[in-house]
Amino acid sequence: MTRRRLNPAADPVLVIATHNPGKLREIEALVAPYGFSAVSAGALGLPEPAEDGTTFIENARIKALAAARASGKPALADDSGIAVEALHGAPGIFSARWAGPGKDFAAAMDRVRRELSWRGAEEGARAHFVSALTLAWPDGHCEDFEGVSHGTLTFPPRGERGFGYDPIFVPEGGARTYAEIDPAEKNRTSHRADAFRQLDAACLA
């Protein structure tokens, strides 16, 4: 498969198609070494498109294409969430929506606990974080990547770092939640890092 590559000498500005400050911080750290000048869709005043796709990648495409077309520059979007196996992949693409307009992730994590409890599962339930990354160009071309991080859930939530569902997720082989580990360590091992390594190999390196 031939991938279209992104060259920071020709396209020095990369639009980060997110309005989520936690994601923006992680993606800026990931693209920093390549010499792009990263600017967020929020800082450019671009509107947030309706994320009405049925998969992570469809939603990443919607966001990346909207930002690339509105800005005239290449744009990178991440759609991510947590898929709980005993919940058939929920909340999945609805991970942010379970937190409601007030972004109440304590309530969202409690809903996960209640949904598991109703099905007779809870502590140690298997889950995985998914990050779909789409790099889109103003002409509509897209390159898609999907990264995964497997682990288990723990209740009650633990830790103050990270964002979203990080306080209930213990990555495989570890004992601390994503909200307890060093952000640099999360950025080396996370679903987003996994997707970014693929993007790097195909379109950047």
Next chain:
Amino acid sequence: MTRRRLNPAADPVLVIATHNPGKLREIEALVAPYGFSAVSAGALGLPEPAEDGTTFIENARIKALAAARASGKPALADDSGIAVEALHGAPGIFSARWAGPGKDFAAAMDRVRRELSWRGAEEGARAHFVSALTLAWPDGHCEDFEGVSHGTLTFPPRGERGFGYDPIFVPEGGARTYAEIDPAEKNRTSHRADAFRQLDAACLA
């Protein structure tokens, strides 16, 4: 947990809150032994509500409550679909929507194959069918049940029976797809039968 029970002597008419003829046929066979007079939401001319929930059970509740309130009678709804593990549970609650307005399940099954292929998986991928059943009363009370049937996927699709994704799903322990087995056998072993057994034990028997 105290469950509200349904008594066919007091409430002889049960509304089946579906406009899907395949589901209607299976649910009518499941409720027939109890002596209800089953009537479908379609036959009553009830509108189809927007299924905008984020889980199977939310969508089953939306359909059951809409039918119970509009008809003034107890209503039973099923929301079901197939969750492919390597696709993080997709198509899941979007199983019908992947077939589009023309209900083109050949195209939907081909999309499953392409999504698996893009991720380096395909033949033998693990999947499970989910059936969420909600029994709703006109006063808004709901009883929810969830049944599951585990299996693997096979391509190309095989068999002419059943409906939806049945031609690519081989239940655990079997060799034939859901579209190849006898409908009576499917109705004894399926996700819908699993959910119905729970409903039966809690609300009917």
